[in-house]
Amino acid sequence: MATRDFRYEMAPESEVAIAVRLKPQYDEYFHQHPLNKAAQSTPGLGAIRLCDVEGGESFTDTDLFRYFYAPFDVRFQLVVELPSPPDVVVAYALNRSARLGEFSDRDVAVMNAMSGHLAMHHRLALDGERARLVDAEMDRHAWAVASVRSDGIVEASSSGVLTVGIRVPESLASIIGESDLASGEESRHELAIGTQRWQCIVHPVRLGPTVLLLRRQQDGDTDSVTLMEAGLTRRQAEVVIALARTGGSNNEIAHELGMSASTVKKHLEGIFRTLQVTSRAAAVLRLHELTASGSPPSPGGG
Known part of the structure; x- marks a missing residue:
């Protein structure tokens, strides 16, 4: 709450474009939400419903309602808060139009009964988003991890760098074959997979599959051009690339790029609108999608 860093996921998907466009209004007026005030104070x-808290009856008079909820035709809301760190509010919200009417006492009881399951669901969703963010980052700039059986078949691979169940390209197979399994010592190599140059660290495992660390040698300038072709400014492109490289907070990105955290926040708002996303992880995944054409072909044909 102190940093005014508000994030949300929305269903149905058909509403996401409006949500991206209106997110600056959400960020500016979120402090007017009576349910949020009640959750923070007690x-x-x-x-809880709007009718359960102080200020709920006058919610339609707020700028938050006028500029954010009204365009969605949302009049009533039922919110259940989940366990969260200090100064952080995590909640699930159900919305209804004026035509559908207020939530019932039974609706409240159902949400209370489900709160434990929702907390677990949120944790799994958060872990999944972090994993997707890490995978996207590893596939672009850091190390992807793969395990390869003794017959050269890929057993597992993060970030989809290698295709599971298919034999590794010959350039990798030869490196694995030259590794000293008895010593268990790693070896470092540079090789070509398709049209891309890769760095590879081979970790032989005496009683298991060979572990490979793979890193694509990618040109950040090319990524910037790709992002600008998608509609971002050069500075916005730098923010996305820094986010993908570090996964850092606004303050960390600001320090790296020599700008203020508030400027980073403004750039992210513009990035979300242009790339049609509503979260930092989604922005990084979108970058990965835009630059995926430079990825090597599926390594099944050597």
């Missing part, structure tokens, strides 16, 4: 309220 922890442990469980599932």
